[in-house]
Amino acid sequence: MHAPFYCSVDLRNSGFKLAPVDTNLFPGGFNNLNPEFLPLCVQAAMIGARESLPRGARRTAHPREPHPQHVLPAERGGAAEHPAPRRHEGAHRHADPGDHRAHRDRAARRRHAAARAAGAARAAASASTVSIPAWCCSTTISRRASPRSWRTSSNRSCRRCMPAGPRGCKSNHFAAYREGRRGVRQGDRHRPLAGESVFRCLRADPTSRSARARIVLPATWNGPRPGTQQIRANTRSTWSPSSSSRPTPAPTAWAIMTREGARPTCATSTASSATRWRW
C-alpha cells in the first residue's frame, strides 16, 4: 500500500476524544510549518519520491548529474572517443551514457559555455528558494552551484539539506529519516565527473591526504608515480608490446581509480590512452 505523497490532517481535540475531521491530499500551507524541520521534509520527500515516482523520473534528481542539459545528436556523434565507465564507475547508474559524451567535446563546451553558465546561475538561484525541485541535493551538490568550501569539506552530506548535529533531529522518532538518509546516494567528491580527469578531481583539494590515498597502483607497477610530470611524458610516448625493457605503461585513469586494486589495462592503443590523460 502506497501512502499518498502529501497529506494534511485537521484534528479536533475535545478532551475526551480526538478525531481527524478533514484530510487533504493536496495541501497548501507548508509555509506555516516550522522551518527547523525543512531537512526532515527534504528527507521525507526524497524517500517518497524514490518509492512512488517512476524510474524515469528518478534520474532528474541524479546527484551525479554534472550538467543536465539536452545534447544535440550531432554533438553526440562528434564526441566519439569516450571511455566506457567501468562497473564501479557506475555504468549501471547512467541510463544513457551518451548524454555525457558532449562534455568531453571541448568544442561543444566552448560553444555552450554561455548557456551552461546561465544554467548554473539558474540552479544556484533556485537552490536558494524553498521549492520542491530545489529541495533535492541535485542542485546543491552540483559543483558549479556549491561553494568551493563544500567540496573540500569532510562532511559529504549536503549542508543545506541535512544539517547534522543537535539542531537537526534529536529524537528517535525521526530514526526513519536517518535510515533513509543512508539510502540516498551522495556524490563522491573523489570521483570525477563525466569528461573530467581523475587527477584534476584530486588536485582540487591538494591538502586532502585521503584523496591522494585513493590512487591505488597495481603491485607490479614500477613506473613513475602519478602526480608527477614523468607520467605525462610516458603516456605520450609510443609503446609497443614487444619492447619488454620499458616499464609497464601507464594504466588509464579509470583503471587506477579502482578501489580494490587496479589492473593495468594495456589493450587500448597508446594514442587513445594519451588523450585520456588530460590534466
Added chain:
Amino acid sequence: MVQEGVYTFETVNDAYAEPVIYMIDHFVVGGFYRVHTARGQDENLNAPGMQFAPLAFEDTCLPDLEGSPDCASNRFYAYGVMARLALLAAARELEQMAEAYEARTVAHSGATQQPLKVAGA
C-alpha cells in the same frame, strides 16, 4: 458536518484552535494550530479570518513517559498518531478506488477485445 460534532477544547490566546498535521509520505513533518478568533468551539475554523500558530514541535516527538497525559509532548505525539491513522485510511481508500477503477477498465476492455479475438480465430 461531522467536523462540528467534535468540539475543540484547545485555545490559543483565548481563540479556539485546532491542530493541523502535515505529512509527506507517511512521515509527520510538522504542523500548526489553526486559530480563528471569530468562531466558536463548535464551528468550522477553516474559514476566512483564520490564523496560524506554530505547533511547538520543538524538541522531541516521542511520548514523554514521565509527563502527564496532557503534556505537550504526549499530546503532539497523539496528534501524530491520529494523523498517521487518517493517512492510512486515505491510502486504503485510494487503493480501493484504484482497484475499482482497474476492474471497470478491465471489464470494459474485455468486452471490446472479445469480438476481436473471435474475428481473428
